[in-house]
Amino acid sequence: MLQYPPTMPTTYHIVPTEAHNDLVRAAYKHRGYTQAEADDGARFCEMASAHGIRTHNAIKALHLDHLFGSATGGCKPGAEIEVIKKPFAASEAWDGKLKLGQSVAFSAMERCMEMADKYGIGQVSVDNAFHYLWGGGYVMDAAKKGYIAYTNCTSTLGEVVPFGGKFPVLGTNPHSWGLPTQDACGFPIVIDWATSTVAMGRVQQLKREGKPLPPGAAVDAAGKPTTDANEAAWLLPFGAHKGYGLSLLIEVMGGMIGGGLPTLRGGGAHPDIKSKPFPVGEKRTSSFYFQVIHPDAISTGLFSNGRNFNENIKAVIDDILGHGNENCMLPGQPEAQNAAHTAKAGGLLFSTAEVEALNEIADEAGMPRFDAAALGTYDVP
Numbered sequence: 001m002l003q004y005p006p007t008m009p010t011t012y013h014i015v016p017t018e019a020h021n022d023l024v025r026a027a028y029k030h031r032g033y034t035q036a037e038a039d040d041g042a043r044f045c046e047m048a049s050a051h052g053i054r055t056h057n058a059i060k061a062l063h064l065d066h067l068f069g070s071a072t073g074g075c076k077p078g079a080e081i082e083v084i085k086k087p088f089a090a091s092e093a094w095d096g097k098l099k100l101g102q103s104v105a106f107s108a109m110e111r112c113m114e115m116a117d118k119y120g121i122g123q124v125s126v127d128n129a130f131h132y133l134w135g136g137g138y139v140m141d142a143a144k145k146g147y148i149a150y151t152n153c154t155s156t157l158g159e160v161v162p163f164g165g166k167f168p169v170l171g172t173n174p175h176s177w178g179l180p181t182q183d184a185c186g187f188p189i190v191i192d193w194a195t196s197t198v199a200m201g202r203v204q205q206l207k208r209e210g211k212p213l214p215p216g217a218a219v220d221a222a223g224k225p226t227t228d229a230n231e232a233a234w235l236l237p238f239g240a241h242k243g244y245g246l247s248l249l250i251e252v253m254g255g256m257i258g259g260g261l262p263t264l265r266g267g268g269a270h271p272d273i274k275s276k277p278f279p280v281g282e283k284r285t286s287s288f289y290f291q292v293i294h295p296d297a298i299s300t301g302l303f304s305n306g307r308n309f310n311e312n313i314k315a316v317i318d319d320i321l322g323h324g325n326e327n328c329m330l331p332g333q334p335e336a337q338n339a340a341h342t343a344k345a346g347g348l349l350f351s352t353a354e355v356e357a358l359n360e361i362a363d364e365a366g367m368p369r370f371d372a373a374a375l376g377t378y379d380v381p
Helices: 017-030 034-052 060-070 101-119 135-144 198-207 240-256 262-267 310-321 335-344 352-365
Strands: 010-013 082-084 091-097 123-129 147-155 177-181 189-194 286-293 349-350 377-380
Touching: 010 352, 017 034, 017 060, 017 352, 034 060, 034 101, 034 335, 034 349, 060 262, 060 349, 060 352, 091 101, 101 123, 101 135, 101 147, 101 286, 123 240, 135 147, 135 177, 147 310, 177 286, 198 352, 240 286, 335 349, 335 377, 349 352
Parallel strands: 091 123
Antiparallel strands: 010 349, 010 377, 082 091, 123 286, 147 177, 147 286, 177 189
């Protein structure tokens, strides 16, 4: 039998949660955001780090804001959302007015839950939006409150080459589902991924850590496949035509909401686009879509053998994970495991390189630096 060496644990520094949140709030306020927006920013970054989402933690959030947000006019601190009047009771369309994406997403999901309580379902679409980062966090939060939740968004830049093509025209266009399965398996099932094989945040993370990309994830500037994170210029859709189709769906749906041309979003990603004057009258913003379903609205109650709602969900999951499939992992399980490590550590977990990146943020915001040597450590198996 082939034997594999045991996986070595990864050692992280423990950053106190409140110190982390104070830093994130200070950074957003330093850039002109309101206290409420800064609170939303800190809430989101804590949620991402607590669940091990290293590609969309405070470092990525504030880096994205610097490149495309408050520093360049792509996001407007203090902006107020406009609700566009519609005749549909369980549906709202918003003009995001370039407000901080995390604030918009938290508000939209809350509004969807309110409508779902009243009508069984609620949806909110948002135009003129700035990227909300980790969609899984918003649907997970709703699922923990007992709802079925979904969101997708057109991402900031067109960085993905379509199946069979050679020029990047699609966003990474993530989509996220959250299901309230915690009573059945201990955590909500959360399906959350970009429609590219990896997100650009993952490329940046692997570049920081000096690690390779998986095959089929990216191409270099000449369009040749590469696993070198330093050479990766553009991304590829997951599952070839399948990921391409799902990304296309989100692009066209975004166009229905009001979104503009994907190659122009964020000012353009490709040098051939960025080198030209931005077309008059075109948009550079993202579009969001949120949906929440109350489970009672779709449940017939006709469960086998007298099982109730939660018992039936557990029976379905147990059946899937039976028959020799006991070692299979459920979507959302890694996040739940990471959250357990965070709770056990008593703080948020960051690598040495990430602590240094947090210190760069601290320097900008005039906050105290973290002394990596003085921070506690925690080993994740």
